[in-house]
Amino acid sequence: MDEQIFDPGRAAFAFCDEIEGMTEQSAVIDRMNIELGKYGIDAWVITGLPMPGGRIEEMILLNGWNPEWSRYYFSKNLVKDDPCVAHCFRSIGPFEWKDAPYDPDTWPAAEKMMHDAADVGMRHGFAVPIHSFAGFQAVVSMGGKHVDLSPAAKRALHLVSLYAHHKASSVVRQPQEPYSPLLTRREKEILRWVACGKTAWEISQILRISDATVRQHLKAVARKFETPNKTATVVAALRRGEIHL
Amino acid sequence: MDGVHVVTGANRHFYADALDQAFRLRYRVYVEELRWRGLPPRDDEREIDQFDTLDAVHLLYLENNKVIGGTRLVPTTVPHLLSEVFPHFAAERGVPRAPDIAEWTRFYVAPERREEHKASHVGSTVLASMIEYALQEQLSAVSVLMNIFWLSRFHGYGWRVRPLGLPAVHDDEWLLAATIDITPQALSGIRRKCGVDECSALVRVGAYKPINREKRDVPAVA
Numbered sequence A: 001m002d003e004q005i006f007d008p009g010r011a012a013f014a015f016c017d018e019i020e021g022m023t024e025q026s027a028v029i030d031r032m033n034i035e036l037g038k039y040g041i042d043a044w045v046i047t048g049l050p051m052p053g054g055r056i057e058e059m060i061l062l063n064g065w066n067p068e069w070s071r072y073y074f075s076k077n078l079v080k081d082d083p084c085v086a087h088c089f090r091s092i093g094p095f096e097w098k099d100a101p102y103d104p105d106t107w108p109a110a111e112k113m114m115h116d117a118a119d120v121g122m123r124h125g126f127a128v129p130i131h132s133f134a135g136f137q138a139v140v141s142m143g144g145k146h147v148d149l150s151p152a153a154k155r156a157l158h159l160v161s162l163y164a165h166h167k168a169s170s171v172v173r174q175p176q177e178p179y180s181p182l183l184t185r186r187e188k189e190i191l192r193w194v195a196c197g198k199t200a201w202e203i204s205q206i207l208r209i210s211d212a213t214v215r216q217h218l219k220a221v222a223r224k225f226e227t228p229n230k231t232a233t234v235v236a237a238l239r240r241g242e243i244h245l
Numbered sequence B: 001m002d003g004v005h006v007v008t009g010a011n012r013h014f015y016a017d018a019l020d021q022a023f024r025l026r027y028r029v030y031v032e033e034l035r036w037r038g039l040p041p042r043d044d045e046r047e048i049d050q051f052d053t054l055d056a057v058h059l060l061y062l063e064n065n066k067v068i069g070g071t072r073l074v075p076t077t078v079p080h081l082l083s084e085v086f087p088h089f090a091a092e093r094g095v096p097r098a099p100d101i102a103e104w105t106r107f108y109v110a111p112e113r114r115e116e117h118k119a120s121h122v123g124s125t126v127l128a129s130m131i132e133y134a135l136q137e138q139l140s141a142v143s144v145l146m147n148i149f150w151l152s153r154f155h156g157y158g159w160r161v162r163p164l165g166l167p168a169v170h171d172d173e174w175l176l177a178a179t180i181d182i183t184p185q186a187l188s189g190i191r192r193k194c195g196v197d198e199c200s201a202l203v204r205v206g207a208y209k210p211i212n213r214e215k216r217d218v219p220a221v222a
Helices: A008-020 A025-037 A067-075 A083-090 A108-119 A151-171 A185-195 A200-207 A211-225 A230-239 B012-033 B121-136 B149-156 B184-194
Strands: A043-047 A060-064 A124-132 A135-144 B003-007 B057-063 B066-075 B101-109 B141-147 B161-163 B168-170 B173-181
Touching (some): A008 A151, A025 A151, A083 A108, A083 A124, A083 A230, A124 A151, A124 B149, A135 A151, A151 B149, A151 B173, A185 A200, A200 A211, B003 B121, B012 B101, B121 B184
Parallel strands (some): B101 B141
Antiparallel strands (some): A043 A135, A124 A135
C-alpha cells in the first residue's frame, strides 16, 4: 500500500477553504489544532500585542496554549521578556523563534523566558506577524518539542496563519480593535529622522520647515503616545509599527 | 462626465488624453513612489507594459476630465502578468485561464486624492466600480497577484479570496496570487464598508466590447 505523502501546500489550501464558512470560535480552534498538529505543533496563539507596559491577556484573539503556560506567561507578564514580541514589530515576514534576536548578556530575562518555554515543550517555534497598510495588527505564534519547519512547511504555515487570523478576528466575541494609526505622514517623517539620530534643527533643514514646527510635531506625537522624551517616542512608534527602521 | 469610465479596445479613441494621463499617473505611482523594479524601462515618464493591449480594459476615474484614479483588467484567455511573468506564484493551483475570469492589475489613486489613515473615497469608488463592472460583464472571478497586506482589506470587504499558490517574496515584498469571487455580495460588501454610494459610478461611452467573450447579452449602448 502506498503511503500518502503529506503535501503541506495542498493541506494549507484545504484549511483556507474549510474555515471560510465557520462561524464558531470552537470550530476554528479545533481545525487549527488539527492543521498545526500535522507539523508537530501543539501550542499556538493568535493575538495582538500591547503597548509597552500593557498586558497581553486583553489582546488575545484565540488561545491554543496549554493552560499552565498561559497562566505562567500572564502572571509574569512575559510579554516584556519575549524576544519574539519585539521582533514582530521589526519583521514584515514570518520568522522562527530562534531567529528573534536578543543579547543574553544584556537581556537575561529573554534567555530565561526562552528556556522556560522549552521546559514546557515549546522548544521550537514559528511566528507569523500580520501587518496591514495601517501597520502591525497581530501575530500568529506556534511551537512544539519537534516541529517541521522545512521551507515547504513554513510557506504553508504562513498561508494558514493569514487565513486563521482573518477568521479569528471575525468570530471572536469582542475582537480587539487593531492598532489604528495615530500619526500623520509628516509626524512619521520627522520621527524617522529622529530615529536616524538627527536633531530637531537638522530635521528642520532637511525638510525645509522651521525648527519650531519640528518641535511642535514632536510634542504632538509625545502627547499621543504619552511618552516623556524623543527616544521613548521613537521606541513607541517603532513598537506600533508606525515607523520602521 | 465625471465617473469611472470604461475604456476598452473599441472606444479608446475617445480617451486618448485620459489614457495618456493614466499612464503618466501610473508612472508617478509605480516608478517614482513605489519604485517597482522589473517594469519595462521608458524615458517618457509613462508606465506602460506589454499587457496594455487592445484587450485590456482600463477603468479610469475622471473628474473634470482629469484622471484621479484607475485600475486595469485583462482577459486571462490572452497573455497576462500571472501567465507570462509570475506563473510560479500559482504553481500549486495553476494559472486560471477562462473567458469569465479576468486578471486585475494596477490600482492607483492620485497622491493628492489619498486620505490619511483610511481608504480614500476615490480609491474605494474605483474598487467598487471594478467589482460592478466585473458583475455586469458576467465574470465569475478576477485573478490577482498582490502584496499580502491587501488580504485583510479584502477580507474586511467580505470578499471571498481563494489562494492560487503559497506566499513568496518578490522584490522585498510578500506576495500572494489569488482569485476573488465576483458576486453581488462582494459589491455590497465594499460599498457598505467604505461608505460608497449604492448608485453606479460607471460610465460607458461609444462602441461596446465585452471582456468576457462568452457573455450572453450585449447591453444597449449609452
